[in-house]
Amino acid sequence: MIINESLNKYNKIAVVGLGLSGLSALRLLTFLGKDIYLVNQGAVETWPAIEDSSCIKARVVQDEACNILGEMDLIILSPGMSKELPLFSKATCPIWCEIELAYKFADAPILGVTGTNGKTTVVSFLEECGKQDPTGDYFVGGNIGTPFCDYIYERMSGEREPAQGIILELSSFQLNLIDEFQCDVAGLLNLTFSHGERYDDLKTYGQDKFEIFKNMANQGIAFLPNDLEVKNEYAIRNEHQLDLSIGKVKEELSEVIDIMKLKIYGEHNLVNTYFVYLMWDAFTGNIKAFQKACDVFNGVEYRLQMIKQDKGQYFFNDAKSTNWEATLTALNGVKELGNVELIIGGQLRGHGDNQLEKLLPFKDQIKRILFFGESGKVLSELNFEIESEYFENLDDIFKAGFNADVILFSPAFPSFDQYANYVKRGEHFTKLALT
Numbered sequence: 001m002i003i004n005e006s007l008n009k010y011n012k013i014a015v016v017g018l019g020l021s022g023l024s025a026l027r028l029l030t031f032l033g034k035d036i037y038l039v040n041q042g043a044v045e046t047w048p049a050i051e052d053s054s055c056i057k058a059r060v061v062q063d064e065a066c067n068i069l070g071e072m073d074l075i076i077l078s079p080g081m082s083k084e085l086p087l088f089s090k091a092t093c094p095i096w097c098e099i100e101l102a103y104k105f106a107d108a109p110i111l112g113v114t115g116t117n118g119k120t121t122v123v124s125f126l127e128e129c130g131k132q133d134p135t136g137d138y139f140v141g142g143n144i145g146t147p148f149c150d151y152i153y154e155r156m157s158g159e160r161e162p163a164q165g166i167i168l169e170l171s172s173f174q175l176n177l178i179d180e181f182q183c184d185v186a187g188l189l190n191l192t193f194s195h196g197e198r199y200d201d202l203k204t205y206g207q208d209k210f211e212i213f214k215n216m217a218n219q220g221i222a223f224l225p226n227d228l229e230v231k232n233e234y235a236i237r238n239e240h241q242l243d244l245s246i247g248k249v250k251e252e253l254s255e256v257i258d259i260m261k262l263k264i265y266g267e268h269n270l271v272n273t274y275f276v277y278l279m280w281d282a283f284t285g286n287i288k289a290f291q292k293a294c295d296v297f298n299g300v301e302y303r304l305q306m307i308k309q310d311k312g313q314y315f316f317n318d319a320k321s322t323n324w325e326a327t328l329t330a331l332n333g334v335k336e337l338g339n340v341e342l343i344i345g346g347q348l349r350g351h352g353d354n355q356l357e358k359l360l361p362f363k364d365q366i367k368r369i370l371f372f373g374e375s376g377k378v379l380s381e382l383n384f385e386i387e388s389e390y391f392e393n394l395d396d397i398f399k400a401g402f403n404a405d406v407i408l409f410s411p412a413f414p415s416f417d418q419y420a421n422y423v424k425r426g427e428h429f430t431k432l433a434l435t
Helices: 005-009 020-031 098-103 119-131 148-156 202-213 246-253 269-286 287-296 325-331 356-362 373-380 392-398 422-434
Strands: 012-016 037-042 054-060 073-079 110-114 138-142 165-169 184-187 223-226 239-244 304-309 312-318 341-346 364-371 388-391 406-412
Touching: 005 269, 012 020, 020 037, 020 073, 020 098, 020 148, 098 148, 098 269, 110 119, 110 202, 110 269, 119 138, 119 165, 119 287, 138 148, 138 392, 148 165, 184 202, 184 269, 223 269, 239 269, 246 269, 269 287, 269 325, 304 422, 312 422, 325 341, 325 356, 325 406, 341 373, 356 364, 364 392, 373 388, 388 392, 406 422
Parallel strands: 012 037, 012 073, 037 054, 110 165, 110 184, 138 165, 184 223, 223 239, 312 406, 341 364, 341 406, 364 388
Antiparallel strands: 304 312
16 A cells, blocks of 8 residues: 555645546545545536546536635646636645646656657657566556556555556646656657747746756756757756767667667657667666667657558658647658658647748658648648648548658647547548548
8 A cells, every 4th residue: 555644634625627637636536535626617417427426525617616726725637727727816725737646656766758749759669668678567657648646546456566667758738737746767858839829938838848857956867958949947966968969869879779670760760769768778777678679669650650652652640740840850750752742730729820931941842731720721821932732621632632752641730620639630641541
């Protein structure tokens, strides 16, 4: 049984947002016997079903919850919501995400990964390293897959043995809601502006990313690029600022693996592999597991995933791209394969949406831009020197046909104008490409 008495002072706890992380926190808090107040959008009868409601004291619609949140000892907030909302204007208690709650009971070393792009690829690669390590079991979760609280619940309830290590993907939204959370090994992969719906500029966005290092001053190992535009203000005794020039990365990796045998495309994935190597070595010291993982890791679904090669034409599904930097990275990844028809579109963010000028360095590579969806309509009406055409949706794009060496679906925008999430968007593209 994991014990942490620091949570004893919090008795009235609100869980705000009943998505995956909120439901996971609710289950753990129920196991701990806390008085729980649920806050969520929409009519109560539309909320997710709760398996065990024995500790729930009230269900409050979000629009009416401001007063009751002012009475709480602790608030567990969905990372999709900002703690700066008027909803929390009367709250005087700590506001955490489920990562911080779970951390209070963590019983294994933690490796944390953040960055604008590449987090899921790196964490999935680390997961494969764990599968190739015969010495122990690793929990992998956070912003990818399974909430951290699920692991703690399973440990407390006796459903699983302790992990040898905990590997977490961490978003800026989650890191904005931590307090004492601390990694033993942490990596910031890169930093370019994103989430214009939440942040005004790169500095404010970067400040939340750097929170991954805030409790690592005297212990832990940190990895980050040496050329970030925003400075990390946290002093870390064991900090490694990395030269990520592709020549240096190839040189370092070639000492431990045959990089020509990697199964993932692009120079950006060499950098991702380099981070995996350094962090896994610092976390476990088991280089053999890393080498075996390199032999089998095929990348992440919907992250520059080659769907098919047909009559000399490549189809790549990069549906997970929700920002311009991810799309630029994808273009770099396929630059050796020929000219490209680039598919861009999705939900407008309302801030920093028009960054078409970032495509100009690729103007000789991009044969045509195929815009679709809400943002695509807006961008297609702008005067831009690369040939383009607007379509309402992906179905219409495929009906019109293609005429390039590479068909690259790298939307650069969130999916929510036409899809429930990027996975559904990716599934649709793959289905169309294979039909």
